Amino acid sequence: MYRFLDRLPPNLDEHFHFLTGAMRQWTAAARGGRCPCAALAPGFGWRGVMAALPDFTKLMALLDSHALRWLRFGMPGAEHVTAAEATLLAMFAAGLEGDECAVRRIAATLVAETAAADVVERIATAAEWVALRFVQAPLTQRD
Secondary structure, X not given: OOOXXXXXXXXXXXXXXXXXXXXXXXXXXXXXXXXXHHHHHHHHHHHOOHHHHHHHHHHHHHHHHHEOOOOOOOOOOOOOOOHXXXXXXXXXXXXXOOOHHHHHHHHHXXXXXXXXXXXXXXXXXXXXXXXXXXXXXXXXXXX
Protein backbone atom coordinates (compact mmCIF):
# COMPACT_ATOMS: atom_id res chain seq x y z
CA MET A 1 0.00 0.00 0.00
CA TYR A 2 2.75 2.44 0.91
CA ARG A 3 4.28 2.25 -2.54
CA PHE A 4 1.10 3.94 -3.82
CA LEU A 5 0.00 6.21 -0.95
CA ASP A 6 0.17 9.96 -1.63
CA ARG A 7 1.74 9.40 -5.04
CA LEU A 8 0.67 11.39 -8.07
CA PRO A 9 -1.40 9.08 -10.31
CA PRO A 10 0.47 10.11 -13.50
CA ASN A 11 3.69 8.91 -11.82
CA LEU A 12 2.29 5.40 -11.29
CA ASP A 13 2.72 2.52 -13.71
CA GLU A 14 0.14 2.72 -16.49
CA HIS A 15 -2.09 -0.06 -15.05
CA PHE A 16 -2.25 1.59 -11.64
CA HIS A 17 -2.79 5.07 -13.06
CA PHE A 18 -5.73 3.73 -15.06
CA LEU A 19 -7.19 1.81 -12.11
CA THR A 20 -6.94 4.87 -9.84
CA GLY A 21 -8.93 6.85 -12.37
CA ALA A 22 -11.44 4.02 -12.71
CA MET A 23 -12.00 3.88 -8.93
CA ARG A 24 -12.62 7.61 -8.87
CA GLN A 25 -14.89 7.56 -11.89
CA TRP A 26 -16.91 4.60 -10.50
CA THR A 27 -17.42 6.45 -7.21
CA ALA A 28 -18.36 9.74 -8.89
CA ALA A 29 -20.84 8.00 -11.19
CA ALA A 30 -22.43 5.96 -8.39
CA ARG A 31 -22.75 8.96 -6.09
CA GLY A 32 -24.10 11.05 -8.96
CA GLY A 33 -26.88 8.55 -9.65
CA ARG A 34 -25.36 7.43 -12.97
CA CYS A 35 -24.57 3.90 -14.08
CA PRO A 36 -20.90 3.21 -13.22
CA CYS A 37 -20.62 0.58 -15.96
CA ALA A 38 -21.75 3.03 -18.61
CA ALA A 39 -19.39 5.70 -17.26
CA LEU A 40 -16.39 3.33 -17.28
CA ALA A 41 -17.05 1.40 -20.50
CA PRO A 42 -15.42 3.90 -22.91
CA GLY A 43 -12.16 3.98 -20.94
CA PHE A 44 -11.98 0.21 -20.44
CA GLY A 45 -12.75 -0.30 -24.14
CA TRP A 46 -10.16 2.25 -25.27
CA ARG A 47 -7.52 0.62 -23.05
CA GLY A 48 -8.34 -2.82 -24.43
CA VAL A 49 -9.41 -4.27 -21.08
CA MET A 50 -13.19 -4.34 -21.51
CA ALA A 51 -13.20 -7.92 -20.15
CA ALA A 52 -12.08 -6.50 -16.77
CA LEU A 53 -15.06 -4.13 -16.46
CA PRO A 54 -17.63 -6.59 -14.99
CA ASP A 55 -15.23 -7.79 -12.30
CA PHE A 56 -14.06 -4.26 -11.50
CA THR A 57 -17.62 -2.97 -11.10
CA LYS A 58 -18.55 -6.04 -9.01
CA LEU A 59 -15.57 -5.40 -6.71
CA MET A 60 -16.46 -1.73 -6.28
CA ALA A 61 -20.15 -2.54 -5.65
CA LEU A 62 -19.23 -5.17 -3.04
CA LEU A 63 -17.01 -2.66 -1.27
CA ASP A 64 -19.74 -0.03 -1.48
CA SER A 65 -22.11 -2.32 0.41
CA HIS A 66 -19.82 -4.34 2.68
CA ALA A 67 -16.78 -2.20 3.51
CA LEU A 68 -15.60 -2.20 7.10
CA ARG A 69 -15.25 1.56 7.04
CA TRP A 70 -16.02 4.43 4.73
CA LEU A 71 -13.52 4.29 1.86
CA ARG A 72 -12.45 7.68 0.57
CA PHE A 73 -11.71 7.92 -3.13
CA GLY A 74 -10.44 11.09 -4.76
CA MET A 75 -12.52 12.99 -7.26
CA PRO A 76 -11.54 12.46 -10.89
CA GLY A 77 -8.41 14.51 -11.47
CA ALA A 78 -7.43 14.71 -7.79
CA GLU A 79 -3.68 14.91 -7.32
CA HIS A 80 -2.72 12.30 -4.73
CA VAL A 81 -3.62 8.65 -4.21
CA THR A 82 -5.78 8.22 -1.09
CA ALA A 83 -5.34 5.46 1.51
CA ALA A 84 -8.37 3.56 0.15
CA GLU A 85 -7.06 3.82 -3.41
CA ALA A 86 -3.59 2.71 -2.28
CA THR A 87 -5.06 -0.32 -0.52
CA LEU A 88 -6.97 -1.39 -3.62
CA LEU A 89 -3.92 -0.77 -5.81
CA ALA A 90 -1.90 -3.00 -3.47
CA MET A 91 -4.57 -5.69 -3.87
CA PHE A 92 -4.43 -5.37 -7.67
CA ALA A 93 -0.60 -5.45 -7.53
CA ALA A 94 -0.73 -8.68 -5.51
CA GLY A 95 -3.09 -10.09 -8.15
CA LEU A 96 -0.71 -9.06 -10.93
CA GLU A 97 2.10 -10.82 -9.06
CA GLY A 98 -0.04 -13.96 -8.60
CA ASP A 99 0.03 -13.70 -4.80
CA GLU A 100 -3.42 -15.11 -3.95
CA CYS A 101 -2.74 -15.07 -0.19
CA ALA A 102 -1.94 -11.36 -0.24
CA VAL A 103 -5.04 -10.59 -2.32
CA ARG A 104 -7.26 -12.37 0.21
CA ARG A 105 -5.47 -10.86 3.19
CA ILE A 106 -5.96 -7.34 1.81
CA ALA A 107 -9.60 -8.08 0.89
CA ALA A 108 -10.24 -9.30 4.44
CA THR A 109 -9.05 -5.96 5.86
CA LEU A 110 -11.64 -4.13 3.79
CA VAL A 111 -14.78 -6.04 4.76
CA ALA A 112 -16.82 -5.79 7.94
CA GLU A 113 -16.81 -8.94 10.07
CA THR A 114 -20.60 -8.99 9.96
CA ALA A 115 -20.52 -9.48 6.19
CA ALA A 116 -20.86 -13.00 4.85
CA ALA A 117 -17.57 -14.87 4.62
CA ASP A 118 -18.03 -15.26 0.88
CA VAL A 119 -17.84 -11.47 0.39
CA VAL A 120 -14.08 -11.52 1.00
CA GLU A 121 -13.73 -14.36 -1.48
CA ARG A 122 -15.86 -12.56 -4.07
CA ILE A 123 -13.84 -9.34 -3.70
CA ALA A 124 -10.54 -11.24 -3.93
CA THR A 125 -11.68 -13.22 -6.95
CA ALA A 126 -12.86 -10.07 -8.72
CA ALA A 127 -9.50 -8.37 -8.03
CA GLU A 128 -7.64 -11.38 -9.40
CA TRP A 129 -9.75 -11.41 -12.56
CA VAL A 130 -9.17 -7.69 -13.10
CA ALA A 131 -5.42 -8.27 -12.74
CA LEU A 132 -5.56 -11.24 -15.11
CA ARG A 133 -7.38 -9.19 -17.75
CA PHE A 134 -4.69 -6.52 -17.54
CA VAL A 135 -1.98 -9.15 -17.96
CA GLN A 136 -3.81 -10.67 -20.92
CA ALA A 137 -4.20 -7.29 -22.64
CA PRO A 138 -1.23 -5.16 -21.58
CA LEU A 139 -1.77 -1.45 -21.72
CA THR A 140 0.33 0.56 -24.07
CA GLN A 141 1.29 4.17 -23.74
CA ARG A 142 -1.15 6.28 -25.72
CA ASP A 143 -0.78 9.85 -26.81
